[in-house]
Amino acid sequence: MQTNSMPDELLSLRDQIDKLDDELLSVLAKRFEVTARVGKFKADNGLDSVDEEREQQKLIDLKMLAEEKALSPEFVLNLFKMIFAEVVENHRAYLS
DSSP states (O other): OOGGGSOHHHHHHHHHHHHHHHHHHHHHHHHHHHHHHHHHHHHHTTOOSOOHHHHHHHHHHHHHHHHHTTOOHHHHHHHHHHHHHHHHHHHHHTTO
16 A cells, blocks of 8 residues: 555554654664673672572563563564574673
8 A cells, every 4th residue: 555545543553654664773872882891790700600599589570561561572572582593602701
């Protein structure tokens, strides 16, 4: 369908989605800025890139939050596992 033949309500909803997507990316960028500082701290202090205990606790907490917000816990856990994997990969760059 052409944009100019879309109902105004649909266009407005899509605009809201676009703004939310921008907010999500902004928050994700901020999160990675902080985790980069964590990675540098860990590298400078000889700490392991992965904290299995913290990661497992975070996943438990995130699952509960997802359920509270009526989100799919499986989706949220998969999303954060991908985020955690990227963070660890970024942390390891500081060890080189």
